[in-house]
Amino acid sequence: MSEIKRIGVMTGGGDCPGLNAVIRAVVKTAILKYGLEVVGIKHGYRGLYLGEDEFVPLTLHDVSGIISKGGTMLYSSNKDNLFDYSYIDEHGQEQRGDVSDVGVNNLKKAGIDALIVIGGDGTLTSGRDFARKGVKVIGVPKTIDNDLASTDTTFGFDTAVATATESIDKLRTTAESHSRTIVVEVMGRYAGFIAIASAIAGGADAALIPEIPYDINKVADAIKENRARGKNFAIVVVAEGAKPIGGDVVISKVIDNSPDPIRLGGVGEVIAGQLEHLAGLECRATILGHTQRGGSPTSNDRILSTRYGSYAVKLLMEGKFGNMVVLDGTKLGYDSLENVIGKNKAVEESGYWIKTARAIDMCLGD
Amino acid sequence: MSEIKRIGVMTGGGDCPGLNAVIRAVVKTAILKYGLEVVGIKHGYRGLYLGEDEFVPLTLHDVSGIISKGGTMLYSSNKDNLFDYSYIDEHGQEQRGDVSDVGVNNLKKAGIDALIVIGGDGTLTSGRDFARKGVKVIGVPKTIDNDLASTDTTFGFDTAVATATESIDKLRTTAESHSRTIVVEVMGRYAGFIAIASAIAGGADAALIPEIPYDINKVADAIKENRARGKNFAIVVVAEGAKPIGGDVVISKVIDNSPDPIRLGGVGEVIAGQLEHLAGLECRATILGHTQRGGSPTSNDRILSTRYGSYAVKLLMEGKFGNMVVLDGTKLGYDSLENVIGKNKAVEESGYWIKTARAIDMCLGD
Amino acid sequence: MSEIKRIGVMTGGGDCPGLNAVIRAVVKTAILKYGLEVVGIKHGYRGLYLGEDEFVPLTLHDVSGIISKGGTMLYSSNKDNLFDYSYIDEHGQEQRGDVSDVGVNNLKKAGIDALIVIGGDGTLTSGRDFARKGVKVIGVPKTIDNDLASTDTTFGFDTAVATATESIDKLRTTAESHSRTIVVEVMGRYAGFIAIASAIAGGADAALIPEIPYDINKVADAIKENRARGKNFAIVVVAEGAKPIGGDVVISKVIDNSPDPIRLGGVGEVIAGQLEHLAGLECRATILGHTQRGGSPTSNDRILSTRYGSYAVKLLMEGKFGNMVVLDGTKLGYDSLENVIGKNKAVEESGYWIKTARAIDMCLGD
Amino acid sequence: MSEIKRIGVMTGGGDCPGLNAVIRAVVKTAILKYGLEVVGIKHGYRGLYLGEDEFVPLTLHDVSGIISKGGTMLYSSNKDNLFDYSYIDEHGQEQRGDVSDVGVNNLKKAGIDALIVIGGDGTLTSGRDFARKGVKVIGVPKTIDNDLASTDTTFGFDTAVATATESIDKLRTTAESHSRTIVVEVMGRYAGFIAIASAIAGGADAALIPEIPYDINKVADAIKENRARGKNFAIVVVAEGAKPIGGDVVISKVIDNSPDPIRLGGVGEVIAGQLEHLAGLECRATILGHTQRGGSPTSNDRILSTRYGSYAVKLLMEGKFGNMVVLDGTKLGYDSLENVIGKNKAVEESGYWIKTARAIDMCLGD
CATH class of the missing domain: 3.40.50.460 (Phosphofructokinase domain)
Structure with a gap:
């Protein structure tokens, strides 16, 4: 059904226990279940902008043992929005503007067919915007605050x-x-x-x-x-x-x-x-x-992270692009990134x- | 709606982290929300059989600080089934038989109008049998194995x-x-x-x-x-x-x-x-x-235990006797003890x- | 060698993991090894001033299970110095002055022959002052900061x-x-x-x-x-x-x-x-x-606290009044309260x- | 005083929390304090026998973050004694005998001037035997059982x-x-x-x-x-x-x-x-x-491991070959490997x- 052969994965925004467990599940499911290749994009969207040097192939060996580790092996960056980005141009001048095409190009150059974006509202907003540009994106919600709409619980x-x-x-x-x-x-x-x-x-x-x-x-x-x-x-x-x-x-x-x-x-x-x-x-x-x-994620968060990561790959392979993994009770599902962005959940x-x-x-x- | 003034609570079967948290929630909700009195029955059904000396009034002070403690402040006993019980009769002879009337009587003597029974399949089976005899019973499921039917997750x-x-x-x-x-x-x-x-x-x-x-x-x-x-x-x-x-x-x-x-x-x-x-x-x-x-229950189990305990009291006050608290996704509900007994859940x-x-x-x- | 039959124990100053473990060791050693009675004095020197209501007999049962608990079952108070104390006199007037005789009297009334004082520099200074007045005192050093002179390490x-x-x-x-x-x-x-x-x-x-x-x-x-x-x-x-x-x-x-x-x-x-x-x-x-x-003391602190508590009773029974338990390398010993007061230890x-x-x-x- | 430029480090025997912390301290002290190079020898003496492929240069980067990790980044092996070793000879025959010269040669080939051996009685016995052959060896005692003579406490x-x-x-x-x-x-x-x-x-x-x-x-x-x-x-x-x-x-x-x-x-x-x-x-x-x-070593074990590792390098640089680091109370010192081998410590x-x-x-x- 899908012609996806190589996928990218990145983490954006603040730290959250379980990020490594999601990355590991993405890698294991992609390689062992679907025979894909996985490329890690370091430092979130900043890495996507910088390209090549920030792109690393991820093997089973790379993710061995990281399920119990806090932080993210792919590093993260805050507030890097390629649709409104501060950068230094070829003349050494600081510029601000939409450099998302650079990101899209870098994916193409690296042969990455689809992208799993793990992050909070800001990171996922950019994910949606890349989806609008035709990138095959699946979002994985991330917030220790548990305040993202459309999903009952978030890892962390x-x-x-x-x-x-x-x-x-x-x-x-x-x-x-x-x-x-x-x-x-x-x-x-x-x-x-x-x-x-x-x-x-x-x-x-x-x-x-x-x-x-x-x-x-x-x-x-x-x-x-x-x-x-x-x-x-x-x-x-x-x-x-x-x-x-x-x-x-x-x-x-x-x-x-x-x-x-x-x-x-x-x-x-x-x-x-x-x-x-x-x-x-x-x-x-x-x-x-x-x-x-x-800190090390709880067993509960490790399990949820693993489920999220595996399911994100499954959604990719089923062509459900532009969606975010969600949890409804004990069941996984998905919702459109268009739909979930900007909606916060409050204690009711x-x-x-x-x-x-x-x-x-x-x-x-x- | 209800004429319940004094309730009993007991724990039966093997140890399980969260028992104290359930007891605490029962006591807090019963006293603070409904103005009830609470009596703890020690050592499970054995205490119900022995009566008086095993019955202790439970105050807010008694349950202060126990949410984080493993074990059960009411102690437990295994395999004590008053419907088929080994006991010593007035002639010093060991007998085996149905002594459930003694339990019913002890509740009456202590002025206990309803009973919250926290336990696994065995304990809840007796709970059902007491419900059949007219005792106002609410069950709270307990198993670290998570193998009780009708509920998604059990504390512990x-x-x-x-x-x-x-x-x-x-x-x-x-x-x-x-x-x-x-x-x-x-x-x-x-x-x-x-x-x-x-x-x-x-x-x-x-x-x-x-x-x-x-x-x-x-x-x-x-x-x-x-x-x-x-x-x-x-x-x-x-x-x-x-x-x-x-x-x-x-x-x-x-x-x-x-x-x-x-x-x-x-x-x-x-x-x-x-x-x-x-x-x-x-x-x-x-x-x-x-x-x-x-060991000390996880925060997750403490929350679930608290929800179970509070909800059990609410069910009692709503006259939903003969039922067990269940969790469906993130929502609490109840199911008939008649229905849930003897049904195990397996990994499917x-x-x-x-x-x-x-x-x-x-x-x-x- | 000694006519000590009943001893008092108290804790003073800021919180420190291991206080309960010291109290437990004092009680166990005093009762089981020397056949003494133990009285707990609540709220440090304030309890000593208030007398009777703050004095509680301590049994083996009372200290069962407290070795793993943070805090102090005898409660504590900060900055209560009976040698310079604010109190309300019989006319309802606030007064400040030396009320140490009240403390000495309360000990006599309760039949307490000797006192184990667990605390930091302030608490131990009062301990020394009571020792000067003839009270049979043994000090146990307490500081999470580890900055008390004369001892290599303090519990907590x-x-x-x-x-x-x-x-x-x-x-x-x-x-x-x-x-x-x-x-x-x-x-x-x-x-x-x-x-x-x-x-x-x-x-x-x-x-x-x-x-x-x-x-x-x-x-x-x-x-x-x-x-x-x-x-x-x-x-x-x-x-x-x-x-x-x-x-x-x-x-x-x-x-x-x-x-x-x-x-x-x-x-x-x-x-x-x-x-x-x-x-x-x-x-x-x-x-x-x-x-x-x-929080619960580490195993290391529980062991050190147990050693301190037991040794304090031993010192009392050997008549080594006016001393504080100290640790030198791995060995316990003692030093005069007169000597150790006011001397802080720094990282050298x-x-x-x-x-x-x-x-x-x-x-x-x- | 010393012409040591490059040192080797290895771990032998059963697992013990703190091994990585010792390795890290060896590397940090050797590089930052003495300007040495450090070579890690994997799989204990087996790696010493196999040579080259088992020898890895250790940089500051390699040991970053390992202080909190259980296990040993250099891996270990049990019961590999090069002085009485089972191996396959050039004719494919299994042989048993003294192959310690191979180990000595491998050290020379790799330009390793001295060796830090972290292990229990068995590992240290071989360390002594290599010392007798002229290898500049310092031992670091390792046993969770704390039963090595000459030292008050061992990490783990x-x-x-x-x-x-x-x-x-x-x-x-x-x-x-x-x-x-x-x-x-x-x-x-x-x-x-x-x-x-x-x-x-x-x-x-x-x-x-x-x-x-x-x-x-x-x-x-x-x-x-x-x-x-x-x-x-x-x-x-x-x-x-x-x-x-x-x-x-x-x-x-x-x-x-x-x-x-x-x-x-x-x-x-x-x-x-x-x-x-x-x-x-x-x-x-x-x-x-x-x-x-x-599991992750306690803070206490991490500190002791760090002290042991640093001190081992110091002993090397002071030419105190053939000795083992020991702890006496709170002070580090050393004792001859000849002296400490085979002497167990018991609870007295x-x-x-x-x-x-x-x-x-x-x-x-x-």
Whole structure:
């Protein structure tokens, strides 16, 4: 049905546990099941632009043992969009413009018939745009935040939640022994999946997520209520994108001896400062940061990544170009890249995350 | 809608990570959401038979912090079936018979209006039988083997797979450094879910499961093929219930200085012995054993357990007696205990486990 | 030799993995080896001041299973010094003064013949002061920072280093995949043991510690040199107390909507901002924070804690009052509290930490 | 002082966490501190015999990131002794004899001036024998069992104990929930260090080690005593080399469908069978096996490995040939290979392991 003989694979955007497992599954399925050749394109779209030197043949040997490794063996780059790209022209001048034809050409030169693009919304948008130009593209969704529409779960999310939960477990014994409130800031700028999942798994008292503006007094009240019941400590999980009712958290920050101002602290620290005053327990904040993006993927994420990678090759061979692999319950399927781009998924009031949190009376700040 | 004021909760059968998380969710939801009282019944049905001394009120304080703990705070017992029970009568004679009325009476005496039973097929069968006698029962399925019909996933399975995968990761570096085949025997007497899942997650060369009788020569051939491609070691994951084509593994064993013969070794060791001869690599077996049943549940299992526990209380309050909580994709629902008992789930050829394994050319022994 | 029949035990100061293991060893050795009774004093010296309600008998059952738990089952309090204590007098007035006699009296009332005090410099200073008043005291040193003089290693340090190293492992794959410098801020206000140990274990490029003022340009040079050798990422471990040559890190910070200014960010973030400019790689900071103080102690720390706890009881029974347990190489011994108080240990140029770091050419900022 | 320009490094014997960390430290110190070249010799002495194809130059790049990896990047081989070697001669005949000259020649041909040999007693014995032939050898001790004389601790031991302890933690919750005795068989054929250390760290009731022949009735009595005190479960840690008083464990085993009889079960299973009868609790055995030899080394082992590797190079450069690196307390030093070979270290009655175990009343079977 297909005349595909050699496929390319690349990873784009921020780090996410499971990327290597997807690459490995692509390589194993392509070679062992379909007799294809696989070319890895390093550094995402930047590599596609640079061509040749960034193109490496991928063998079974190359992917042996990488299923358990964090990061991506193909490296990644952020915000490289060949349809609006900054580059140095032949006269040494910096230019900005559409260089996507260079990418298309490089694929042709390398004899690559089709492309598997693993990435988040930005990476997949470019994938769609290359599909529009006739490149045979299959997308694989990637986000630790789990906020991509059209798919129930993305790989990397389980690992991020596991890492956050493990940290909460560690902080909990300290909170209890020292009668403290500990505020844990986790990732999630636009969606609160990591926050609410790790709050449930970590047995937290409250989870503050971008989807539900919080009233800091409600959070303090929940802590005080629990104290009245004899629980002399509290764990509050906060998504980095959590916002108070009626407005943003305002943080002014200046570092005198730094050339440029950089981000200092975050919403977690602000909330910790407020709760210490309002809830009457000593309060500390911990910001988990990039540890959530790294590390060996959980077995669960390795399996999902393997399924995604294998299925992407299958879709290619079935000629389902321009689609993205999606998970619906336990079943894999696909949806058009045209359809899924730009649609974010949020934690919904009617969904099971919030239902579960409310069923065990977890404070959500409202 | 309901006149339920006080509910009982118990755990039965083998150990399974997440039991405490279910108990906690039952207690939190019952108390905080519905204003109920909760009574824990210790040691499963044995405690139901013994009554009073085995009944303990469960408060929020009692369940604080147990979400992360393995085991069950209510203890468990195996094979205690009050409908066919061995007991000592008032004359000191050992008797065997139906003592379920004693259990029903003990519930009445303790003012327990309904019962949440957390257990596997055996425990749930008794749950159904008590439901037939008019006890208001809700079942929560429990098996690390994931082989209960009617539900997509059971809590404990993810943790068992994680533990097995972590062990495979450790064994892999040894296999590679010493050019060995390592056979890892995991749990699964009747179903191969743990084996095939951990084989995929651990990047194993072969997975032998009860559902597919294996030809040892095929396994050896797969290892030799991989060697021909330059991979000088192998990992073979074997479910304890795996069987060769045409018959059982025959193991005779005698321990001279033990009063009774006990089980020595298992199918993993037999296979290791055979593969050393057939595949030409030094071969070692490791039997993971009960470590798979213990330990802190994964975040994933804690969330599923919490959902199961909360939902069980909700079902009780909605009068859905005689049912078991089930998971369908990402959604909770319920199914009649009458319907689910005695039906085991197996790894199916058309299901995603085997499809995934075959897509990456993993040897399944056939 | 001794008329000690009942002993007290307490924990003071910040959290530290292994506290429960020490308490357990004290209880087991006291009861099983010497036939003593043990009383736990909750909340450190505050509990000693409050008396009775804070005194709990400790049995073997109470300490069963706590060896693997973080935190302290006796709770702790910070900065409670009964020799200079804020309290409310009988007229409801806040007072400050020496209330140590109250503590001594409470011990007498409870029939406690001797006291084991587990804590850091502050807690042990009070221990010495009570010893001067005639209380039979044995000290057990506690600090994750490993900066107490007279003892080679303190429990909790190994766990803190393990936690930091595990985080570095996770951050490393991200750094590598995204060609970044990642700055990891670990604990250590006055001593750089955690920083240099986790930098060595994590394979970091640089470790900046309080003992060696750093030249940020030297750090940037080291990163650039490694890049020249083909390593396109870097890990820089920074102790929270690290200081640049010639002065302090100056951070001005204002949070507009917080009642009081609180600490935002730290030296790690400042260094990240500087390195991004100087070393030419995208740079991120992660501050590990209190996760380093919590969690299940490593096997190593559990063993050391058990040894400390048992030995403390032995010292008591041998009448070696006023001393602290110390570790010299692999051997336990003791040193006078009078002698060890106020003496901090630093990472020394001639010690093995710095020698090891220099032998593998790790940048120390000088 | 030295004319060493190029050094070789090899690993021999069984797997041990930390081998890669030693290799990395050798390479970093040799290149960065002394300007040497390093050649890796693959597959231990077998590689030394085969020459050229097994010799690989090692660069900084090659060892980047391996500090956290189990296994050995240089591979290993067991029982290859060039002084008594089986080989195929030029006539295709199998011969056995002293081929050590071939090894010496291969070193010369490759321009290798000195050799760092990382291994256990067998590997180091050959190292000594090569030293006697004039090869400039430095030994680095390797054994997870910690039973090499002359050095306080060997790398790999801490990781093995950590793995065993983690397994005991998992088994403990099952033992407690199901009122069982669980017997855990750990490595240690001749020495009980892993067993006693993991028993202390895991809070076990008994540790049975090769150094102290056990009376099974004493073990049963200890379990029964603990039950009388209210502890309704038990953990018994058994070294694989543990022996009953008065003789060996006798296990007869036949596998009917295996070409050769292989080892089935072990002392742990025998003891479990006996304890079930004698101590009145259901009893299960788990044999941890090779998981103890693999996996990412603990931070502690990585540091020790790094110190060992760096120091080995330093000794070479100082001309201290024929010696082995040793650890004395916290200090590195060296001892003559002539001196250390064939001397095993055992767990001693007067040492701190047994003292600690006895202080907390752990049963040692005597």
